[in-house]
Amino acid sequence: MSTQTDVLIVGGGVSGLSIAWWLAQAGLPVEVWEADARPGGKIESHRQDGYLTERAASLLMNFRPEVTEMVREAGLEEEKIGRSAIAESRRYLWHAGRLQTLPMQLGSMIVSPIWSWRGKLRLLAEPFLPAGGHEDESVSEFIRRRLGREMLDKAMEPFIAGTLAADPDLTSASAALPRLTALERRYGSLTAGILAHRLLRRRTACRADTFSFHDGMETLIKTLAATPGVCLHTRHRLLAIERGRDGWEAVAATPLGERRIRAKELVLATPAGVSAALVQPLDVELAQLLNGIRYAPIKVVHLGFDRAAVGHALDGTGFLVPRNEGLPLTGNLWMSSLFANRAPAGKVLLTAYLGGARTPGVADWTDTRVVDETLGVLRRVLGIRGEPELVRLDHHAEALPLYHGAYQARIRAIGERLEQTPGLHLEANYRGGVSVRDRIYCARTVAGRIRARAVQAEANLKTAHALSGLA
Ligand SMILES: Cc1cc2nc3c(=O)[nH]c(=O)nc-3n(C[C@H](O)[C@H](O)[C@H](O)COP(=O)(O)OP(=O)(O)OC[C@H]3O[C@@H](n4cnc5c(N)ncnc54)[C@H](O)[C@@H]3O)c2cc1C
Structure with a gap:
């Protein structure tokens, strides 16, 4: 089957879906291909025994009017849940063997x-x-x-x-x-x-605002994916791209076999390594630049406890751990203190992060070791007695791109290569910031660029018709 679309976006994470949303607002029809069975990429909210855990992003720290606009126009105001007052006022640092308030x-x-x-x-x-x-x-x-x-x-x-x-x-x-x-x-x-x-x-500027949604960050994904004018196809793994006569030709593996499409504009909102493999036949230099971006692994450990089992007041966002303190965690978010409905009444939800560039070896740890090490730290730091009633692990082999080295020069070089390839856009969290806020903001910029090209193409077509009428 071969079809045609104005814009094809590959990757249904928050980057790809945000671009699709901005384009749909501008009246441009778009098709999104997502390899997985569900949209959202890293972002996924999970409900279990009355707890709500987040696989990746758990909150949105906003100071961008563009994010405020999207939340409002997508009808998400009612779904928003603000950070509780207690969490707003305090965060902690593990320093010199005890938790200390981090001055703001x-x-x-x-x-x-x-x-x-x-x-x-x-x-x-x-x-x-x-x-x-x-x-x-x-x-x-x-x-x-x-x-x-x-x-x-x-x-x-x-x-x-x-x-x-x-x-x-x-x-x-x-x-x-x-x-x-x-x-x-x-x-x-x-x-x-x-x-x-x-x-x-x-x-x-817009007021700084930290929030999530009552049913978790996946609410944002579901809303963007259901936007009128956005045609999302899951289980569509892009295999190859080629320059076509009037844009791009793309082929995906789907459960029903191969699917081909022609698109005037092609957006790769996929991780750098995936994008590198796809552009390799077109531009070896661009592929090398993308391949040079390294990612760090992260393990996320969610633990649910009876409130009475935790000695600490949990009166804040959570705590961060400096590298010289020698703990295996980089930080711990007190989710049930942050947002009112993340744990059942009388329970608490604590989410710990391990790995990153600091301890990449965590990727090879067994689940038992990850949980034991986390519990060992939390018992000591938060005075926890007893066993957790909820234990859940999320693994990210390639959690976040590392903005290491001469990163700006790399990103500039990627931009220069793309100028040689009109109609191809690369937009994911290795460009312009990893936060959901930055993803939404960057998406608006790329959508604006695509729209400007569509308007120009339309004007060129009209001129060509007018000239052919004169001839
Ligand atoms: C543990 C963790 C905690 C985080 N916490 C926060 C937080 O609290 N707040 C915040 O703002 N940010 C947070 N982030 C960052 C944020 O979640 C991510 O940067 C963001 O979700 C990445 O979105 P993306 O769309 O760029 O990439 P991804 O989510 O990786 O999406 C890429 C998509 O491309 C798809 N894909 C890949 N190959 C193909 C192919 N060949 N064909 C079709 N589709 C393909 C993938 O399946 C995926 O869905 C966190 C990240 C992690 C890992």
Whole structure:
């Protein structure tokens, strides 16, 4: 069977589905091919015995008006569930053998026992330091230069390991912390930049908002997948692409055999390695650039306990673990403190993360070892007695792309190769940020580009018709 579509999007994760949603809003019909039996890619919410666990993203930290627009226009406002007040106010760090509150404001940082006086004075010196750095500067170099070693060890390293699964010594600062590095470039210092933004935000930007949905992050996926104008085909694994006469030809393996399609625009919203294999016959250099992107494994351990079995108040988001503390976890989110309905009444749900670039060997650990190590840490840190009543593991062999090395140069080179291949778009979490927020934001940009090309093509066609009428 051979068919035709304006836009074919390959990959039904949040990247591909968000592009499809923005295109459908602009009136462009799109077809989405997803290899799996369900859309969502990494994102999947799971209900078991009254607990709701998330395989990957568990919340959306938003400050982008585009995300607010999508949530509103997709009719998701009613489905939203906000972070509880208790979780909003506090997060913890495992430091010097105990849980300590991580200061969120400069004022509380000054009195916090986490930082030494030397470290605090170093922080206060930030506005007086000259701007510097270079494009390939790592997160560690950038933070040490601006805020000092303690800020790196006790805040940024655990943050980068906990949220990006990455190693700050290798991670590109401008790729992983684009807003912070931009502040230095624009205002000369982070402090001046933050102050300027606080003043401006009052008049312009959207309010920061952390949320999920009552039935989990999968609500977003289901809603995007059901958008009118978006034709989603699951169990469609793209096998090959070719340049066609008027765009692209693609072939997928489906349960009913091979399916071929012609598309004017082709979006590969697949992991870098998959995209590399698909573009290899067209552009070896592009394939090499994509193949150079490494991914880190993560194991996610969900544990449900009776509330009475946990000694700690669980009065916050959870805790992060710096690398020099020697624990096997990068962090632990207290899901039932974050969102009201993640555990049955009188129970708590704790989700721990292991692996990443810090401990890639975790990928080879047996399930028993992963659970035992996690339980060992949580018993010590949170004063847990008794056994969990829920144990669930999620494995990601390739959890997140690592923005390691000269990442911006790599991404720029990918962009330059794509300029030689009009009508081909590569958009997934290895480009422009891994968070759901960044995926939705980047999707709008690529959808805008595709729409502009469609409008131009239409105008060209009209001109050609008019000219042929004159001839
Ligand atoms: C453990 C973990 C926790 C996270 N927590 C958060 C969080 O709290 N908040 C947040 O904002 N982000 C979080 N993230 C990040 C976020 O979940 C991911 O970056 C995002 O979901 C990736 O979306 P994607 O569409 O780019 O890729 P994917 O979800 O990987 O989607 C790619 C899709 O392509 C499909 N595919 C592959 N090959 C083919 C083919 N040949 N043909 C057709 N389809 C194909 C795959 O089946 C898949 O569905 C987390 C990630 C992980 C791993």
